[in-house]
Amino acid sequence: MTQAALPTVAGKLTANAPLAPLVWFKSGGSAEWLFEPKDVADLQAFLRGLDPAVPVMPLGLGSNLIVRDGGVPGVVVRLGKAFAKVSKCAGLTLDCGAGASGILVSSTARDNGIGGLEFLRSIPGTVGGFVRMNGGAYGGEVKDILVDCDVVLRDGSLHTLAAADLHYTYRHSELPDGAIVVAARFRGRPGKAEDIQAEMDRISASREASQPLRSKTGGSTFKNPSGHKAWELVDAAGCRGLTLGGAQVSEKHCNFLLNLGDATSADIEALGDEVRRRVKAHSGVDLEWEIQRVGKSK
Template identity: 45%
Template sequence: MFEKLFGTSDGLKDMLPKVRGQYIENVKLAKYTWFGVGGPAEVLFLPKDTDDLKTFLVRKPQAVPVTIIGGGSNLLIRDGGIPGVVIRLDAPEFSKITFNGTEVTLGAGLRNADLKKELIKRGVGGLEFICSVPGRIGGLIRTNAGCFNRSVDEVLVKAHIMNEWGEVYEVGAEDFNFKYRSSMFPDNWIVLDVTLKGIESKPEEIQKIIDEQAEYRKAHQPINKKTAGSTFKNPEGLAAWKLISEAGCKDLKVGGAEVSDMHCNFLINNGKATAEDIENLGEMIVEKVKEKTSITLEWEVRRMGVKK
């Protein structure tokens, strides 16, 4: 495990400000990630609402590092865990949904999947692709997630973010400088809510698109396995899975980490993998693809924390 930043037994929690939410010490983060691996958070903070989050950021000792996580569906948290405070927006206050015509404002803690029934009820279409992406709204924006030839930057109207000093700003899509599966999003910004623009649509049409997209995923991706989705970004004009396949990586394994036989850009924890197994397998693939094609694959999965 990491060297605790603030001494041994009860160091860090005692230095943190009084909040209305919850601090939990030494929480295993594996259960908060889709890969099911990862060491502990020194402290996990679950703020009660935006004001509580602000109080924490304003009053915490400056040297305490803060990491925000969402649904953990794009994360490889290393076996040594994450030093400092990890924040998750689990409180109901962060999961609100408010419609204004075909625009919808969503709390950053909302699970993408929970948007589905509201879109159908309101007859707001154009946002169906979001419902099939695992994870939550904050992570969706941060990663500029997309699928079925759509991405979230196309539908983003504005977002409220909180910076490391607890100040809240309204920002537009242009402030994020979105690129394919990434943005110039500063690491110290926390997304609080986002407003997306949809279009008028018939409930049965929305339902049909959502069902078709869910079926497609089921047929083409190992969605019921311990994975974090596409491991590597597609290099411009190329498909990462094709490069991985052509470099002979389809049957590679390291410890309990394997390449998915359903989609070779997905890595799988077979139940016994450590984060190190998964990271080493990924790096082995990067090397082999480079040897074969001179292309260096870039990780799409976000690696966090320290090695054991």
């Protein structure tokens, strides 16, 4: 697909853009095209003018993602600084751009005396991903704080969806196919800045102690099955420290996969599937991927 076949944009279009530097695993192929829109209107105009047959995929911080080694066809949309603003809009509600990090959202909440959003401090991602996946940790979930969100559909139209429209379940929403979240409103509860900071510090210390944060990883690999913790099932199946190619099951936290340095995405995905096979054989439980796998295999 040539640039001439693409709509004119105010933002940035890059052909054959390597995605490995943009994802936490630091592995995988390139995007056929990477689009970084200037603003919502730029994104709308681009999607409106793009051939409906061309696939489009949004990309946040790339923390919950395996990009396969053959790359991603079509257009990958990455929301940059223009989408990373957070401000208080009313009462105990924050207006958050989809590119804003959990750290920025929780810190802005603290500065405005808004509690209940501290758990976002612990999720390695952006608002768009939180909304799509019903992100959660340390006793909180997005479904508990979301008021509504703005999304741009594949035809370029802009819509506001209430939290109830997303029909949230565990790590899942019914966001319309092709929808790109561009903003969301989160509502918390009254809180004192010092208490909110103390809770954020507690969460940060707990994460540091229990998770391999300094490694090339993708975050939690598998969803917690009903009545179980994924890491305990992985550990019981003898998978702690298991390696395949350049990929390893973390010895610090069994629900994290690591790129030890030169792993391909195929190594990482195959290791995850081997873990799923061993857990099924040991406990009879089918582990579901929480990490998204996208693109083509080589």
